[in-house]
Amino acid sequence: MSSGPTTALVTGGNRGIGLEVVRQLLEQGMNVVLGSRELARGQVAKDRAEFPRDRVLVVHLDVARDQQSHFNDAVNLGVQQFGRLDVLVNNAGIDYDTSRQATTADVAAVEKTFAVNLFGAWRTAVAAIPHLKQSPAGRIVNVSSGYGALHEMSGGAPAYSASKAALNVLTIKMAAELQESGVLCNAVSPGWVATDMGGGGRPIPEGAQSVVWAATLPEGGPTGGFFRDGQPIPW
Numbered sequence: 424m425s426s427g428p429t430t431a432l433v434t435g436g437n438r439g440i441g442l443e444v445v446r447q448l449l450e451q452g453m454n455v456v457l458g459s460r461e462l463a464r465g466q467v468a469k470d471r472a473e474f475p476r477d478r479v480l481v482v483h484l485d486v487a488r489d490q491q492s493h494f495n496d497a498v499n500l501g502v503q504q505f506g507r508l509d510v511l512v513n514n515a516g517i518d519y520d521t522s523r524q525a526t527t528a529d530v531a532a533v534e535k536t537f538a539v540n541l542f543g544a545w546r547t548a549v550a551a552i553p554h555l556k557q558s559p560a561g562r563i564v565n566v567s568s569g570y571g572a573l574h575e576m577s578g579g580a581p582a583y584s585a586s587k588a589a590l591n592v593l594t595i596k597m598a599a600e601l602q603e604s605g606v607l608c609n610a611v612s613p614g615w616v617a618t619d620m621g622g623g624g625r626p627i628p629e630g631a632q633s634v635v636w637a638a639t640l641p642e643g644g645p646t647g648g649f650f651r652d653g654q655p656i657p658w
């Protein structure tokens with residue numbers, strides 16, 4: 424592992440909360456691998472944001488793909504460039520389906536939501552974990568949602584809620600299995616945030632800060648938890 428700055432991979436880093444997480448992690452001195460579903464969109468985002476060229480690597484990472492090799496390739500490009508991978512932010516997400524109902528759902532569409540919100544995060548983590556284990560400060564942040572919390576769940580938003588609840592399960596499983604390694608794995612709700620997905624809500628930097636908190640936890644910090652703004656919230 425290189426002795427250079429810590430390095431983070433952010434999926435869906437080309438807009439919304441992901442792009443702002445990239446900006447805040449750079450501000451903290453990290454190098455960032457910016458995963459983008461379409462490589463060109465990631466490059467445009469990097470140029471527009473005027474990120475330092477040598478500290479951001481844009482990689483093609485479409486988390487809806489089902490070949491593990493696509494994920495391994497993206498992670499390996501980042502490790503080749505920066506010599507290490509310390510932090511994974513599973514941010515990419517789709518389908519805030521508040522107008523739909525579980526009872527009348529198009530289940531094929533639900534499968535597509537799971538492909539991104541659950542399996543994409545899962546495959547990215549599987550690719551990243553061997554590198555995170557070599558880091559003195561390995562961290563995984565799964566960007567979840569209050570819609571995935573079982574304790575206040577009712578009808579509506581079926582695909583989104585079920586996929587985020589499943590992402591929370593993945594968080595608990597991985598945190599437990601990574602306990603010995605020192606890699607901390609947490610789920611974070613950014614709150615309701617004014618992105619394309621949110622369509623309103625609080626400023627993007629506030630939502631992103633909720634995520635960055637978990638990406639930069641100190642040694643001995645919490646793992647296997649669900650947080651918003653640095654505070655535990657019920658599953």
Ligand SMILES: NC(=O)c1ccc[n+]([C@@H]2O[C@H](COP(=O)([O-])OP(=O)(O)OC[C@H]3O[C@@H](n4cnc5c(N)ncnc54)[C@H](OP(=O)(O)O)[C@@H]3O)[C@@H](O)[C@H]2O)c1
Pocket residue numbers: 434435436437438439440441458459460461464484485486487488513514515516517539566567568569612613614615616617618619620621622624
């Ligand atoms: N906004 C909120 O109020 C809110 C609340 C709770 C949780 N969240 C969660 O926060 C995360 C970010 O949301 P956001 O509000 O920033 O959403 P957004 O503005 O819609 O941005 C979504 C990001 O995910 C990327 N993405 C979608 N499908 C992808 C794929 N197959 N592969 C790679 N990237 C993909 C998008 O890339 P393209 O540009 O290529 O489409 C985009 O970069 C999501 O996980 C969301 O569920 C948001």
